[in-house]
Amino acid sequence: MLHVENLTVEYPVSRSPALRQVNLDLQGQKMVLVGSNGSGKTTLFKALLGLVRAKTGHISLFGQDLSSVRGMTPVSTNLPEVYRLMSLPVSDLVEIHARLKGGSGAEVLGRLRALSLTEILPKRIFELSQGQQKMLGNLLAVSFDPRLVLLDEPFDNVDFERRRKLVDLLRALPAEILLSTHELELVSRFEGWRLAFLFEGQLFGPFQIEDLDRLYLSRGRLTQAVSVLETGLGAFSITFDHGELPIRRATSLIALMEALP
Amino acid sequence: MNVLRWYTKAMLTNRSIWSWGVGFMLFWLVIGAFVESQGENLSGSGVTTYTAAWYVVIVLFSMSMFAVAVANSYTYGSAALSYSFRFSKLSPRSFFGSVVGGAAVMGAALSCVMLGCTLVLFGIRFGARLAPTDVPALLAVSVAAGVFYMALATTLMLIVINYLGLKSSSFVAFVPLLFSYAFGLAQVYAQLPAWLLYVSPYNEIESLLYQAFVGQPPRLQIGGTSSEVLAWPYLAVGLVLWTLLLSGSAAWLLGRIKSRQVEEGRQI
Numbered sequence: 001m002l003h004v005e006n007l008t009v010e011y012p013v014s015r016s017p018a019l020r021q022v023n024l025d026l027q028g029q030k031m032v033l034v035g036s037n038g039s040g041k042t043t044l045f046k047a048l049l050g051l052v053r054a055k056t057g058h059i060s061l062f063g064q065d066l067s068s069v070r071g072m073t074p075v076s077t078n079l080p081e082v083y084r085l086m087s088l089p090v091s092d093l094v095e096i097h098a099r100l101k102g103g104s105g106a107e108v109l110g111r112l113r114a115l116s117l118t119e120i121l122p123k124r125i126f127e128l129s130q131g132q133q134k135m136l137g138n139l140l141a142v143s144f145d146p147r148l149v150l151l152d153e154p155f156d157n158v159d160f161e162r163r164r165k166l167v168d169l170l171r172a173l174p175a176e177i178l179l180s181t182h183e184l185e186l187v188s189r190f191e192g193w194r195l196a197f198l199f200e201g202q203l204f205g206p207f208q209i210e211d212l213d214r215l216y217l218s219r220g221r222l223t224q225a226v227s228v229l230e231t232g233l234g235a236f237s238i239t240f241d242h243g244e245l246p247i248r249r250a251t252s253l254i255a256l257m258e259a260l261p
Numbered sequence: 262m263n264v265l266r267w268y269t270k271a272m273l274t275n276r277s278i279w280s281w282g283v284g285f286m287l288f289w290l291v292i293g294a295f296v297e298s299q300g301e302n303l304s305g306s307g308v309t310t311y312t313a314a315w316y317v318v319i320v321l322f323s324m325s326m327f328a329v330a331v332a333n334s335y336t337y338g339s340a341a342l343s344y345s346f347r348f349s350k351l352s353p354r355s356f357f358g359s360v361v362g363g364a365a366v367m368g369a370a371l372s373c374v375m376l377g378c379t380l381v382l383f384g385i386r387f388g389a390r391l392a393p394t395d396v397p398a399l400l401a402v403s404v405a406a407g408v409f410y411m412a413l414a415t416t417l418m419l420i421v422i423n424y425l426g427l428k429s430s431s432f433v434a435f436v437p438l439l440f441s442y443a444f445g446l447a448q449v450y451a452q453l454p455a456w457l458l459y460v461s462p463y464n465e466i467e468s469l470l471y472q473a474f475v476g477q478p479p480r481l482q483i484g485g486t487s488s489e490v491l492a493w494p495y496l497a498v499g500l501v502l503w504t505l506l507l508s509g510s511a512a513w514l515l516g517r518i519k520s521r522q523v524e525e526g527r528q529i
């Protein structure tokens with residue numbers, strides 16, 4: 001159970017906030033968060049895990065304020081930096097994280113085998129390819145009975161076959177999931193999940209994945225808009241069934257905005 | 262839940278520790294045994310004193326390279342530690358306990374390797390069978406030294422991580438090394454005041470190791486001729502107090518660790 005209220009994050013050297021007044025509620029659901037590179041997805045995940053400090057706002061996990069969270073093993077993520085506890089071979093890291101999460105390394109080893117990734121076991125993290133690092137983080141995040149999984153761009157640098165297997169795994173996983181991606185064409189694979197957009201640090205939504213075919217983007221503030229995006233490129237309205245361009249057809253939200261006259 | 266086994270393994274397989282903390286120190290031992298000794302006319306106890314002086318200084322340098330590796334591990338692991346304390350069974354206390362255990366093993370390992378190398382190299386040079394007088398005491402001091410250096414490196418680096426930002430991390434990681442060179446060599450080449458030797462943890466380690474090696478209390482200058490000798494109980498108490506103080510502060514800082522991006526330290 002994830003609850004975020006008016007979250008704003010600002011980096012010291014940056015003029016504008018990385019996240020602005022973000023509100024988010026996951027009550028047992030799974031959600032895909034679509035945003036282009038630099039929209040604030042990773043910052044949002046780091047803030048939810050306490051890895052960056054929020055300027056304002058409130059985050060609670062399973063009813064507990066983030067600042068007081070200790071030993072909450074059912075929360076997990078695929079952010080690579082959280083798995084660099086020590087410089088050891090992957091086989092040892094898997095064992096350490098299994099123990100720290102109260103699970104068994106055999107679960108991860110089984111998944112590594114199923115994805116033909118056992119070759120990474122004797123290697124250290126810095127010796128892995130970007131895709132291998134991403135898959136290792138993904139598998140550690142979905143193992144050991146998590147109840148809330150935060151997956152930041154889990155398909156980045158991952159080949160087609162492993163993407164397909166990972167999608168199946170995530171759809172079957174009995175946990176709340178917040179998954180971010182910049183690839184809009186991937187979204188339709190997550191039927192039944194919720195959908196939100198992150199643009200310039202602002203969150204828009206939620207919608208249902210099934211609504212994706214009905215969502216349109218138009219320039220300006222329209223009266224029938226279900227959501228208005230205030231961006232550096234101007235204001236854009238998201239509407240149902242009618243509008244200038246269907247969101248479904250775009251590869252990314254920013255490409256769609258740039259395509260609008 | 263502790264991670265002692267893995268932390269010790271990570272330390273024992275750390276290439277930086279073995280290449281700088283052992284390999285580079287071997288170079289200095291060769292210099293001490295075969296180059297620096299050229300002008301010396303040594304025999305009997307002179308050989309033992311000369312060898313012991315090199316051994317204790319080299320152990321200080323080797324331990325300080327270990328401290329650099331410990332400090333750097335926090336730079337790279339701050340996010341992992343911050344995350345693990347919140348979202349796993351790892352607590353700051355249990356992690357610190359594992360680090361203390363690993364440091365004790367490393368202290369003993371580095372000291373023993375340096376001792377073996379010293380005895381072989383200086384034995385060849387002087388044609389003598391050299392051996393430390395009190396091996397258990399030497400091991401005990403080495404273990405304490407390992408924990409002291411870990412606690413010092415942890416405290417310094419966590420102050421940087423939690424309050425100052427990583428821009429000064431490279432310099433701070435080398436502070437234990439700089440002090441080791443300064444205090445370690447000062448006691449070999451100069452007669453320092455007794456109070457300083459009792460207060461400085463570097464000289465406490467150096468003096469205690471020297472006494473364990475030669476079996477006699479050290480003078481104000483290692484191998485010097487001053488009439489005043491140092492009392493080992495005061496040296497031992499001083500080292501234990503420093504270690505406890507730094508361990509306490511390190512454990513406290515660890516519980517408040519902030520996640521930092523490594524890139525922060527690389528930017529100009």
